[in-house]
Amino acid sequence: MPPSDPARLLPWDTEFWGLAIGRVEGETLDAERAHAVDEWADENAAACLYFLAASGDPPSAFAATEAGYRLVDLRVELGQELVARSDESSLRDATAEDLPSLRAIARASHRDTRFYADPNFPDERCDDFYGVWIERSVEGWADAVLVSKDADAYVTCHVDAERSRGSIGLIAVHERARGRGVGRELVRGALGWMRDNDLRDAGVVTQGRNVAAQRTFQSCGYRTESVGLWFHKWYAR
Numbered sequence: 001m002p003p004s005d006p007a008r009l010l011p012w013d014t015e016f017w018g019l020a021i022g023r024v025e026g027e028t029l030d031a032e033r034a035h036a037v038d039e040w041a042d043e044n045a046a047a048c049l050y051f052l053a054a055s056g057d058p059p060s061a062f063a064a065t066e067a068g069y070r071l072v073d074l075r076v077e078l079g080q081e082l083v084a085r086s087d088e089s090s091l092r093d094a095t096a097e098d099l100p101s102l103r104a105i106a107r108a109s110h111r112d113t114r115f116y117a118d119p120n121f122p123d124e125r126c127d128d129f130y131g132v133w134i135e136r137s138v139e140g141w142a143d144a145v146l147v148s149k150d151a152d153a154y155v156t157c158h159v160d161a162e163r164s165r166g167s168i169g170l171i172a173v174h175e176r177a178r179g180r181g182v183g184r185e186l187v188r189g190a191l192g193w194m195r196d197n198d199l200r201d202a203g204v205v206t207q208g209r210n211v212a213a214q215r216t217f218q219s220c221g222y223r224t225e226s227v228g229l230w231f232h233k234w235y236a237r
Helices: 011-017 031-043 058-066 096-109 123-141 182-196 211-219
Strands: 007-009 021-024 048-054 070-081 144-147 153-160 165-173 201-207 223-234
Touching: 007 031, 011 021, 011 123, 031 058, 048 058, 058 070, 058 223, 070 211, 096 123, 096 144, 096 153, 096 165, 123 144, 123 153, 123 165, 144 182, 153 182, 165 182, 182 201, 182 211, 201 211
Parallel strands: 021 048, 165 201
Antiparallel strands: 007 021, 048 223, 070 201, 070 223, 144 153, 153 165
């Protein structure tokens, strides 16, 4: 892909949804650049493009709206420095035998995400999206998948070795186990895993509408680092 291309196709999203899905490069947009993105979309038969704008850049958000993008989510990134400490955890590594339970949890637990907020993505396929995501995470997409003893909750861990940063990908608790502090246990277990792997700091991304998740992360030492605006634009094909 030439570096001048204003957008790029996303292979996993394209494969899963069966549509050409892409993402606008960078976090800024104006009328001229939006026109260039539309031309790229036509050339690549893109059905949908994602655009992430910084929340402190109103001109880009306005340009996106004027160009036909729809605001679908508020992206909240939190982080913390990992300091040495000893944490006991009852979590264990996920196994293939856990997958039926984990898929069922995933299909019912991520309804606050931007895919469900976009009516062009059918809810049933969104359920499938997260079911496949946790399955592939167990199969190796994630560096670790930790689960509670009875596999009624999970958290996926990822490593950015270049930045010495760990991150939480998916995290979910079965409805029957909620209200017992299991979410905090998952987060603390993930942080312990990151410390054991000698990482320097930790990050996590959640949705602006998911206040409960933000409170859980904050209770475990995370602090908000950035806020972004997710836009989607659909093209008639």
